[in-house]
Amino acid sequence: MEKTKFILDEKQMPTQWYNIQPDLPVPLPPYLHPGTKQPLGPADLAPLFAMELIKQEVSQERYIDIPEEVQEVYKLWRPTNLFRAHRLEKFLDTPAKIYYKYEGTSPPGSHKPNTAIPQAYYNKKEGIKRMTTETGAGQWGSSLAFACNLFGLELKVYMVKVSYNQKPYRRIMMETWGAKCVASPSKDTKSGRDALAADPNCPGSLGLAISEAVEDCVTSKNTHYSLGSVLNHVLMHQTVIGQEAMKQMEMAGDYPDILIGCVGGGSNFAGMFLPFAKDKLSGKKKNLRIINVEPESCPTLTKGLYAYDLGDVAGMAPIAKMFTLGHGFMPPPVHAGGLRYHGMSPLISHLHKLGFVEAVAVPQLATFEAGITFARTEGIISAPETCHAIRATIDEALKCKATGEKKVILFNHSGHGHFDMAAYEQYLTGKLQDYAYPEDLVKKALKDLPEVPAEYR
């Protein structure tokens, strides 16, 4: 019988995170201060983040030790299994070999606690009592709730209203772990009240929820803010995924030709591909393809502009050079709340600009179709975000069927869809739709990019 799972023991769990920064051929452009438009220093970030996280954000150390207390919590679900998708391959009748790394067995059901745990840990260690954050689909909010509970921190989560209404069970999950969760825009912040004054029915966006969480943070005592994606240190914490996957692919006797993952802010897929990208950057695996998958309705990498833009609607967060659709862009209410961010992590944007990673956009209906195929072959009901990666994987496997190529495809399965069954029902009953790329909205939003000094353009 061929192996289905490649299983690591606790003692094979990575003890360091991999930081790609020293291996980049060109350094990352700096973050700019939203007021002065000059490069940010640690002091600018100190009101928001723990000092250790600020250091990690710009660190040039290749490996950073994972604190023992963080490793102890990781062991509640890590290492995660890597699967060979025998049944999906057979169903597609493809010569390709399909593997997936499954992050859905963490208590909150996704990859997100890989960074929530160290963020809560460092903040607790530095004397912080309370955290604020935003969440789209709720994967991040529930993960930080899980983490803050374990380290004894209070937490308030601003959840994008469209997801808050679609997914009440995610909110209850946060409450079960002791966190407070409100719909964004809320009346609890000026940013929220301004948005509600402009449009009482505003469905919210990640960019707006970030403004609320940052505002709450800077106007409260002993409080720090936490971001679940986009930033360098967040992506670095996720590299436990890729480091484990490398060992597991070695156990399987294969090395991927193609890596695939869905991207909103980019953290789950970066966590998978960064350790492999090291091999590509060094020239050891020049032909490795790294495919970022995004929704057609929010196509940051495939249609966005590479420019300095605000990270949030109100301009409270740092300005970052990234692929962006404009910080004022409100994406259509697709059922993939985790992929509705107007920007993309500066690190993935940089690698994309340099030509090291590719991007593809997929429509909503084909995405759910792929999710159903996966559920009916491999058994797992996947988050709508993850279904984007599955769609692209199936498409690549079908290309192999056409050409006869026996490519090795590895995708990152970022989480289960147990809190997304309402979306599945809408798909199964024909109530979902595709959204045309909102070109006019993007054009309008891109007119509103911040002015930055000439040397940063």
Next chain:
Amino acid sequence: MEKTKFILDEKQMPTQWYNIQPDLPVPLPPYLHPGTKQPLGPADLAPLFAMELIKQEVSQERYIDIPEEVQEVYKLWRPTNLFRAHRLEKFLDTPAKIYYKYEGTSPPGSHKPNTAIPQAYYNKKEGIKRMTTETGAGQWGSSLAFACNLFGLELKVYMVKVSYNQKPYRRIMMETWGAKCVASPSKDTKSGRDALAADPNCPGSLGLAISEAVEDCVTSKNTHYSLGSVLNHVLMHQTVIGQEAMKQMEMAGDYPDILIGCVGGGSNFAGMFLPFAKDKLSGKKKNLRIINVEPESCPTLTKGLYAYDLGDVAGMAPIAKMFTLGHGFMPPPVHAGGLRYHGMSPLISHLHKLGFVEAVAVPQLATFEAGITFARTEGIISAPETCHAIRATIDEALKCKATGEKKVILFNHSGHGHFDMAAYEQYLTGKLQDYAYPEDLVKKALKDLPEVPAEYR
């Protein structure tokens, strides 16, 4: 660092089920035919079950090979991990060591597919095209949907109405795997129509849903019925849990003093304890305590009568000797649909009557309190059924705290509670209640036991 998880590789997965029947000191009483009241023969069961399952039901072979096709599917999630609950121990400040076997990582989220897979397999192999079944909380219905989909069988699920309304996402899960699911009582069967005529607001019960599924089976072509608990072959399929747990406890260097599990029909806990019970029956581990946990509102083992009773409301299923509250008993609508059955598996009933296993009943509020404690220490949000086992585990660990005894407790964690968040919300907002033991309803239901020949009384 102390170990948190005891992890088995695929090649350590059991290749045989353990059948306790040849090791029983007294044989099991026979099933009786609901019409003739005489012992059932294979021919009586053939309209309902695959012949291989009928053979397994009465087999005296100690070990039965697991077909390779079934093992291949098991590998989608098995072997499951066994955890040491370090954080819960610390929170309780107990000298007891607490271990749990976690069955929630299967695609449907519980132990149920351990038997759904072989049942679908044998039926497919014997030429059956369609299956019917009932489900309480939906764990069983979704597991059989998962299994039938993988083996290409149609499925219709009768879901107890109170759960159908409480847990719509379980229904959508079944539909995602291609099954049809209706609320029971339904208008699709005579049993259902009769119940609706007597009480249009009837909340349903497992006993009634069984009647509907059996009636649908015997009145349809190429159709068999499937039961998710109670029967000997079902419990035997679950022994993969206990066999794995024995290996994992050996890795941990411990042998349990106390085994704990929740019981409705009894299959998850029997799957855990039967391989250990072999040691107790043989005298090798005389002092092993085996504690069955049930809800106070449906206290079959602690308040029921040990007598022959119908398995379902309409009297279509075999008559079995078991602890029962009377087949007409409708339990209060507690949020533990899987534990609302009026009877108990004949095998557990028999072992209880012989004094080899104990039973305890716990109230609903204390059960959810235990579930919250578990979520906030070990991270996992548990099914309300599983919370019963957690409650009893915490109670035993607190006894150890009082006496200073370092007992080793192992409980079976039967599944996650991702589809039970509405129940958690009701608990967190103070809207749940305890139900007094409905003594009068039970007394009334027990008056209606079937007359059986003197030798079987």
